[in-house]
Amino acid sequence: xxxxxxVGLGVVLGACDxxxxxxxxxxxxxxxxxxxxxxxIMANPTSGVWxxxxxxxxxxxxxxxxxxxxxxDEFGQVGSIAVTSAGDIVVSDRHLGEVRVYSPQGRFLxxxxxxxxGPGEFARGPLDVLVARGDTLLVPDVRNQRIHRFGPxxxxxxxxxxxxxxERPMRFGASPGTRVVAAQLRTMAGAGAGEGTDALRxxxxxxxxGDTLLVxxxxxxxxxxxxxxxxxxxxxTLSDSATVIQGVNSAYALSVHDGGGRxxxxxxxxxxxxxxxxxxxxxxxxxxxxxxLDAGVPPSQLPANRxxxxxxxxxxxxxxxxxxxxxxxxxxxxxxxxxxxDAQIEAYNFIEDYGAADWDVFDAEGxxxxxxxxxxxxxxxxxxxxxxxxxSRDALDVPTVVRLRVVETDLTPRAGESEAPGx
Numbered sequence: 001x002x003x004x005x006x007v008g009l010g011v012v013l014g015a016c017d018x019x020x021x022x023x024x025x026x027x028x029x030x031x032x033x034x035x036x037x038x039x040x041i042m043a044n045p046t047s048g049v050w051x052x053x054x055x056x057x058x059x060x061x062x063x064x065x066x067x068x069x070x071x072x073d074e075f076g077q078v079g080s081i082a083v084t085s086a087g088d089i090v091v092s093d094r095h096l097g098e099v100r101v102y103s104p105q106g107r108f109l110x111x112x113x114x115x116x117x118g119p120g121e122f123a124r125g126p127l128d129v130l131v132a133r134g135d136t137l138l139v140p141d142v143r144n145q146r147i148h149r150f151g152p153x154x155x156x157x158x159x160x161x162x163x164x165x166x167e168r169p170m171r172f173g174a175s176p177g178t179r180v181v182a183a184q185l186r187t188m189a190g191a192g193a194g195e196g197t198d199a200l201r202x203x204x205x206x207x208x209x210g211d212t213l214l215v216x217x218x219x220x221x222x223x224x225x226x227x228x229x230x231x232x233x234x235x236x237t238l239s240d241s242a243t244v245i246q247g248v249n250s251a252y253a254l255s256v257h258d259g260g261g262r263x264x265x266x267x268x269x270x271x272x273x274x275x276x277x278x279x280x281x282x283x284x285x286x287x288x289x290x291x292x293l294d295a296g297v298p299p300s301q302l303p304a305n306r307x308x309x310x311x312x313x314x315x316x317x318x319x320x321x322x323x324x325x326x327x328x329x330x331x332x333x334x335x336x337x338x339x340x341x342d343a344q345i346e347a348y349n350f351i352e353d354y355g356a357a358d359w360d361v362f363d364a365e366g367x368x369x370x371x372x373x374x375x376x377x378x379x380x381x382x383x384x385x386x387x388x389x390x391x392s393r394d395a396l397d398v399p400t401v402v403r404l405r406v407v408e409t410d411l412t413p414r415a416g417e418s419e420a421p422g423x
Contacts, residue, residue: 029367038262040366044269048370049363055370055409056361058388062403064089064106067394072100072108075399077351081381081389082131083176084152089389090137091401092129097122099129099139101154102401112137112154117144120156128172132205133179140169140183147207160207164188167209170198170219176323176384177240183209184236186218200236200244213244214261226308229284229350230276230315230334237321245329249316254329256366267329267366273314274336281311283337283345319355322383325406327364330372330383332356352379352393378402 031044048055065073076095083089087104090112097115099122102108113120123143130138135152142164149157162169171184181203196218202210220231232250239245244261247254252271255263288309289302297305320332335356337348357378358371374380380390388404 031367039264039266041266042268042362042366044267044362044366044368046270048361048368050370050409056372057407058372058374058404059407060375060402061405062106063392064091064102064401065398066400067396067398070108075401078381078391078399078401079127080129080172081401082129082137082174083382083384083389084131084135085179086135089401089403090129090131092127092139094125094127097124097127099127099137099150110154112150113139113148119159120148120150122148130172130174130181130203131179132174132181132203134205135179136205138181138203138205138207140172142169147203149205149207171236172203173236173238175238175240175242176382178242180238180240180242182213182236182238182244184216184234185209198234200246213242214246214257216246217248220312223310226310228310228312230312232312232316235318235321237323239323239327245321245323247318247321249318249334250314252317252331254321254331265366267362269331269360269368271317273317275314276311277336277338279338280315280336283340283348284311284350285309286345287348287350318360320380322380324361324383324388325386325408328369329362329364329366331360331362332380333358333360347397349397352377352391355379372406375402375404378404 028049030047031042034041065075076093079092079094081089081091088109089102089104090099092099099112100108101110101112113122115122115124117123122139122141125143128140132138137150139148140162141148142162145162145164146159147162148159151157165188167185167187169183170186174181182200183203184198184200186198198216198218199212200214200216201212204210216234216236219233220228221233232248234246234248236244236246242259244257245254252269254267256265256267258264285306292302292305293299315336316334318331319334322330324330332355335353337345340348357374357376359374361369361372363369375392378390378392380388382389386406386408388406390402392400392402
């Protein structure tokens, strides 16, 4: 059975007024909680539970690659990272058009696939890798119009067709433990979809799309044959129980849905909308010019390419969502390019620098705890319980796959009986 739910945050959030105040000094939480029609609404201020200078931290425990590494450990541009049930680390490389598998200790095990257009061959460019049930590797390949499938040992399995002219994949994601894989699909013109909506659907180990978990509002990146950056987009993440946490990033408001698609919790945090500045736009165009030239676009073509780019009025509220230790919710704010130094702007990379280094962390009930700072020039790709897998770049922009461990403290408020975002 298809499970459909068109998300309307505005209706639910309108029930927040007049809620109770703080839970008291023992919990040190200054937000409000309101129960309305079976939905718990957690409204958070800008200050968290953790005292200044306290809270969780992260520490590095594994590094793969970097300058001077063996060829098996060198990366061009890391796409996504996945982890098998045995703890093996699976990395897709968009530049090289391949997938590699490493042991939990970082030892190279095997390559999966290679560049090309045939069976088990990947087009260079956007390339995700996901681990489904049974440790089946799924590699969506939009340019080759198929979803590649591989067994746990790298054996090539029959692929599944993918037609982006009918359903365009916008984003893929997976729960870390139970291997629930989902895809955000936009039904293209003439295919009978609801206008302005995307379907969040299960991606089965067979490579076929299954039940619809939610119907999300479409983002505004693609507009009139051009690209409009920093427009509001729906972002989402999955827990191991197939709970979906999602929100449109024009506002700092996240809805938590159970396995049946019902809204169970709303998590909000005070947020001031920040206008996009001329310096932001200049930094972004400098990045685009470098990317176009690196891709072989003639310099004479740059003005025409620029003419197809526009920008939203405000920066989004957040760039990414993840479920961390104990069902905690992690939210990555957007980093304004204009906040960077001139030297940093010269090396600005939208893919790696869009999200800020400081992540907001909420407990399992949606109370704001505080900020966890990631290492400089590190961007997370995957959260698995108390481990964070991501990409670190050195001064020469050489990428390295890094695994961090979350070092927790007992500075969290006491949990109640209500349902958790990650459960």
